[in-house]
Amino acid sequence: MAEKISRVLVVLANQFIETDQRNNLINDLCKTFSESVQSYDSEVDLIDLYKDIEFDPIRESDRRDTKIIEYQIRIKKAQVIVFFYQTVWLSPPAILKGFIDKVFVSGFAYKNYNGLPQGLLDTKQVIVVATCEKPNWQVNYIYGNIFSNFWKKIFLDYCGVSQSNLYLLGNYRSASNQVLDKWNQKMKDIAAKLTTTQSFLDFF
Secondary structure (H helix, E strand, O other), X not given: OXXXXXXXXXXXXXXXXXXXXXXHHHHHHHHHHHHHHHHOOOEEEXXXXXXXXXXXXXXXXXXXXXXHHHHHHHHHHOOEEEEEEEOEXXXXXXXXXXXXXXXXXXXXXXXXXXXXXXXXXXXXXXXXXXXXXXXXHHHHHHOOOHHHHHHHHHHHOOOOOOEEEEEEEEOOOOOOHHHXXXXXXXXXXXXXXXXXXXXXXXXX
């Protein structure tokens, strides 16, 4: 029986929160998930990238950048990392991509061994929740499943993360209230399953 998850790092990236209620959906799902995790006496560490004015996703930084070091320490402390974002051009928003580029660097997330990458985050579990205006079938079949390819094949595999689950919530603008309720319940279910003492992979 696996150890109970005690600390979850949540990374939220949504630049459209002020425009309309549906654009606020990913924030609502993030809140539902976080509150559910906390209800099981597990700690949630939230990074809201658009509210963290100290983080610059563009300016060149070095390994002594205190904000980058802070993020890396918070990642090391967490057992699970959960990304919440609204897709932009079917990809993560620029600020989240900047977060990945600057934080998950060589020596922290991976290293090169005999010319091949070796992931260093193999003890981490990752969940990705993203809203998308296009339906899932278009993302999967017309656009070559770019959501899964980026997260699993390009990013997580490179960092050595083998325990991951991806949730793309397509057609979010036209989703019915029944579908929205289902998505919120899904966040609660994921939180409940994470915070039990059973294996993370037993539930998916």
